[in-house]
Amino acid sequence: MYVKKFGLRPCGFSVSEPIYAKKSVPLSGKTDEPMTDFRLKVFRSVARNLSFTKASLELYISQPAVSRHVQELEAAYRVQLFERSGGRIGLTDAGRILLGHCDRIIDEYDRLSYDMSLLNHSHEGELSVGASTTVAQYVLPPLMARFLDKFPRVALSLRSGNSREVEEALLARRIHVGLVEGLAHHPSLRYTHFLRDELVAVVGAANPLGARDELSCDELRTVPLVLRENGSGTLEVIARALSEHNLRLSELNVRLHLGSTESIKLYLENSDCMGIVSVRAVRRELYDGRLRAVDISGLKMSRDFHIAEPQGAGEGLGALFARFLLRDNRSL
DSSP, X not given: OHHHHHHHSOOSOOOSSOOOOOOOOOTTOOOOOSSOOHHHXXXXXXXXXXXXXXXXXXXXXXXXXXXXXXXXXXXHHTSOOEEEETTEEEEOHHHHHHHHHHHHHHHHXXXXXXXXXXXXXXXXXXXXXXXXXXXXXXXXXXXXXHHHHHOTTEEEEEEEOOHHHHHHHHHTTSOSEEEEESSOOOTTEEEEEEEEEEEEEEEETTOGGGGOSEEOHHHHTTSOEEEEOTTOHHHHHHHHHHHTTTOOGGGSOEEEEESOHHHHHHHHTTSSOEEEEEGGGSHHHHHHTSEEEXXXXXXXOEEEEEEEEETTOOXXXXXXXXXXXXXXXXXX
């Protein structure tokens, strides 16, 4: 099926890394955001990361600027927000109180910015999106580009991780909307079906298996495999599909587990192994002839991607982005 399908027409797209689109922030740490106290955002980033260095990278400002903003808050409230011990930092009682208020204040500022932008028939503000690795690398980048063409005043950033990490980031208010794979996991989040994805078995162009249109599940037992790491969504889909044929991963000839699909693709081009990855990740390689697809008889490997939002989140840039995705995913 995939051999014929991808031998006849060119690929749609394939992007190896997630993209980031965000307003630049000068080294001084000052922004053109109306009203919002940027120092609160700096403090929140330091508090969540428990690192001045990570906060500077996250906010695109220098580390001295991060330290200065925190010192200004400590001077303003006449309290110590962080305690330092052995090269590590932790929140003081005052820091924990301020962090609780920060989340509510910044959320309200975000809603205010969104509501005021509607009066000018525009949308602006910061929008943080989280996505599982496959979605972040191979699905979202073109959609993000189209979204920013339509809403150029939105400062959009994308973070990737596994589905559980995305859900935790949503619950902790580190992101506004997430894209996860599999079934709904958390009752405090609302899930909307977004897209179906299929996994496909692929080999390098020089692999003799590439001349085969199909393998049986019994033959699969002996084929050397390179797969994603334990805990990945891709590996879970493979394990679930195998179980329907009374097969376990432990019965297969798995030579290697790798932490990214890009690593698997490059490995396959230089080995006699077979890999099983998202069909969206190998469209270009199949079209170029660097990889070849091999169907495994009766083995259906598919999964669903969902948009995850906090329950009762209401209108805002997160909801706007979710509606945009649901409207524009037909081209994927």
